[in-house]
Amino acid sequence: MTFAPRTWVVGEIVSAALMNQEIRDQLNSFYGAWTAYTPAWTGSTTNPVLGNGTLIGRYMKIGRTVICEMNLVTGSTTTYGAGQYGFTLPAQAAASGVDAEGSARLTAGATYIGQAFIISGGTSMSAAFPTAATPANAGNMTPTAPATLAAGHIMRLSIVYEAAS
Template identity: 45%
Template sequence: MKSSLGTKRDLAYALKQMAQRVGEQSPSVRGSDWRLATVTAVGTGTVTADGLVCRRMEAYTMPLVGDLVVISQSSSGNWRAEGRIDSGNGTGWQSYTPAWTATSTNPSIGNGSLEGRYTRLPNRTAVATVRLAIGSSTNIGSGTYVFGLPFATANDIVEYSGTARLSASATYIGQVTVGPNSSSMNVTFPTAATPASASNMTNTLPVTLTSGNILRFTLTFQHG
């Protein structure tokens, strides 16, 4: 049989281990803490990361499931999400399918391709890029074209512009523009060299689109 002294020693060791485990799990004992976590759900002003509901800091905008974030805990046990390290499980760039509409008849992609990519940078900055390839069964619709962003621009007074390139019977260089608080972009191309002028892209401007034509454009903007 184990001696009384041995029993007391085992009991003391067990109590020490229990106290250590409790201390490791209690913020009031160990103090504040931070770590990396992956967002699994988005709430109003909160995100759930690794099973913990965390309040979002004001700078952490446009949260998405899959964001890799820094979360920290106060000594009272409250958790907060301080900000995104990277989006989409660390891939940085994300895919999206831009909406493609027209003011008269909406186009349809058919056997062509319409692909978008975007990334979010610090200070509520985002970059979106789009590639539209016309296929033999693509319906180009009619009217002024409008393309969708992955999320809206900031609601302020400024507008944003980027570059556009259409490879068709010739190469056409233009711009892509978007206003404040908007998720729709217009692409513009020159209509004349003298005087210099430009109009929004349509199914026939700057040229009637046909199979094999490729439109590319990129925009940097502040998101909401």
């Protein structure tokens, strides 16, 4: 990950080690491997329980820009909780007054295409899917919307946002 650049002082002797740290290492961090994390899955009323499902996330942070992907596969012992779903982020979003939007895809018998979103300053992302074909209104994802979740259903979310720090 990138870090704050050094503040140089007049008369300071620049060494190869400092140049490597300040230039090479910063540039290499842009091309490094993504970092894995385990998002928490929450419901606004009752939290789901993953059981034997899988929930993985990964992200790349460049400066304060975060690129985040998450993949949920429900299992036969997964329980779905109640209320609108949220998935924790690897870093809190900046309180910029602007919400971030990304993509969401749910495969649950049919395939549903929606939006992932983070409210300004948020610590989790949610998904919204169309509630009908026309007009194209959207509603937040719940255990029964846009489809009743069951074992083997897959949801993928991806988003780019500005981190708080």
